[in-house]
């Protein structure tokens with residue numbers, strides 16, 4: 217873990233609801249994401265996780281504060297910050313291959329390179345055999361892998377994911393989480409992942425940013441020290457590690473505190 | 480007898496109708512329709528002059544096509560529908576997509592378009608005749624007016640239904656506005672737009688007949704009005720049947736087109 221690639225500094229977001237009412241969704245959130253690391257945004261429902269991620273993506277503008285990638289302020293969406301959503305976002309009218317090529321085509325990457333990268337990333341997510349299928353012929357987990365391959369093939373500096381596996385069944389979700397560890401290892405991609413699944417957070421994170429709700433603030437920044445910077449390849453393994461259950465218990469307690477506050 | 484299926488209840492709620500039952504049901508209702516018609520005319524229950532028998536209508540149809548140059552009337556009618564429909568699509572699809580994409584454009588055109596939608600197109604016939612005389616123009620104009628405002632609204636709605644996540648995904652892949660509209664919004668809405676076109680096509684046929692009945696010397700509607708003058712009910716009914724068949728054919732054409740253009744859409748039962 218080296219330099220900070222992504223910096224979120226004193227960011228607030230106030231939504232305007234109708235003509236007079238406003239809603240402070242996020243208040244004074246600051247954190248940094250190191251190059252080649254996985255940062256997980258965790259917190260109870262409605263605490264502003266998606267809002268923070270969307271501000272990083274440039275899909276939402278911060279009311280106060282700033283987001284910077286590699287020292288440059290973020291002013292709007294761009295190729296350097298690829299995003300994977302919870303909802304399926306496959307372009308149904310394009311084959312899997314064309315889906316993965318989409319971003320590169322938009323960014324004028326030449327055909328030979330496009331083809332090579334598409335093959336590489338389809339292989340990485342295990343979809344080589346389905347290159348010519350349409351997304352509608354794939355299962356939910358496979359479609360999400362298409363979205364991940366499409367985003368990675370576009371060579372972003374940071375991969376943003378908003379509850380990417382939230383709609384999948386448990387077993388597929390584990391496989392996807394393991395896939396992400398594999399991808400992180402092989403591609404050195406920096407990631408920011410939003411989740412409210414504690415297991416997922418511990419398994420994936422090099423750093424967990426826990427947000428409190430109404431408005432969203434950074435309640436605690438947690439580094440799962442028991443993993444000591446290692447990434448563990450399969451889920452069964454991590455559960456047996458010393459320190460796992462302590463961390464899970466701690467996160468559960470944080471979750472519950474925030475949940476109670478809400479009511 | 481051991482593996483005989485339990486008898487199905489005819490009135491089972493929302494259960495799938497089998498292929499055989501479907502075919503029998505569809506043919507059956509038509510058989511009853513023609514049966515009643517044949518019986519009623521042959522037994523003299525109805526005035527032969529007002530309700531000719533199906534056989535007479537069939538003969539009249541044959542005669543119309545073979546000896547009376549009816550095919551040129553049919554071609555004229557088909558031409559009118561397709562030309563005016565193409566003109567309406569040329570305006571409605573780009574405008575509808577633009578309105579569904581840019582709220583600023585919607586703000587300009589939506590109040591205008593929805594007002595026009597409530598004006599029945601045939602109410603323009605007298606003024607169209609005064610403006611354009613009796614040539615092709617007033618007929619094309621009527622069909623155009625009758626179709627375009629509904630089509631714009633439908634295209635706009637379908638464009639608005641394109642999920643925001645698709646657009647945002649394209650944005651985070653680095654796509655420009657131009658690329659997003661052409662490569663994401665339009666292709667995503669296109670299947671629904673073709674369906675809207677299919678629905679509006681039925682409307683175009685309706686206005687065609689109105690235009691031809693009210694003010695035309697050519698076309699299927701005009702033939703029917705001529706036949707009325709000579710009390711030829713069989714020819715009037717021929718006209719109705721031909722219009723029905725043409726309508727059905729265009730509908731089938733659009734369905735086939737839909738399946739060819741969008742092979743990725745699973746057929747939903």
Ligand SMILES: Nc1ncnc2c1ncn2[C@@H]1O[C@H](COP(=O)(O)OP(=O)(O)OP(=O)(O)O)[C@@H](O)[C@H]1O
Nearest residue numbers: 231232239241260261262263264265266267268412
């Ligand atoms: N576009 C918007 N306009 C108005 N309010 C919004 C908007 N987007 C989010 N909010 C509000 O901001 C708050 C934070 O929402 P956000 O979606 O960021 O939470 P979240 O932590 O991602 O929740 P979840 O776990 O349910 O996805 C919520 O109260 C939500 O209602």
Ligand SMILES: [Mg+2]
Nearest residue numbers: 265266267378
């Ligand atoms: Mg969210």
